[in-house]
Amino acid sequence: MKRRTQEMGPLGPGQQPVKDPMSGLTGVLAGTLIMEAITVLLILTVILKVDDGAHWTTFNWVYVTVIGLAHVVMAFFQKKPAALWIDLALQIPLIFGFFIHWSVTAVGIIFGVVWYFVIRMRSEILQRMRGGYLTTQHLGT
Numbered sequence: 001m002k003r004r005t006q007e008m009g010p011l012g013p014g015q016q017p018v019k020d021p022m023s024g025l026t027g028v029l030a031g032t033l034i035m036e037a038i039t040v041l042l043i044l045t046v047i048l049k050v051d052d053g054a055h056w057t058t059f060n061w062v063y064v065t066v067i068g069l070a071h072v073v074m075a076f077f078q079k080k081p082a083a084l085w086i087d088l089a090l091q092i093p094l095i096f097g098f099f100i101h102w103s104v105t106a107v108g109i110i111f112g113v114v115w116y117f118v119i120r121m122r123s124e125i126l127q128r129m130r131g132g133y134l135t136t137q138h139l140g141t
Contacts, residue, residue: 037071
């Protein structure tokens with residue numbers, strides 16, 4: 001992986017942004033978790049209806065329900081320092097959920113890609129803040 005050299009914006013490093021872009025990102029993270037929770041809880045209908053309910057065991061529906069509710073709970077804790085790591089850790093039981101039904105793994109992989117792009121977006125915002133490329137870093141100068 002190639003490291004980029006730190007570039008500086010044309011106006012210099014600037015000050016702290018007037019509006020914190022990281023607080024805006026917490027809303028994106030919470031919204032992503034709620035969308036994922038809805039999708040995960042909809043898996044319950046899949047395991048109930050597919051194969052005449054053969055996958056509808058107590059373990060399976062509790063497993064899916066707990067993961068879905070954990071997503072909802074984490075949506076309210078996005079301002080905590082470890083929240084992003086916990087969000088990423090919530091993907092692991094989904095990706096390894098193939099023993100319940102393949103659709104659990106499919107949802108885990110799809111949202112794993114979504115979380116990859118969220119992490120990339122966060123990285124880009126932080127890099128632009130360090131380089132002074134955000135407009136709100138230069139207001140009043």
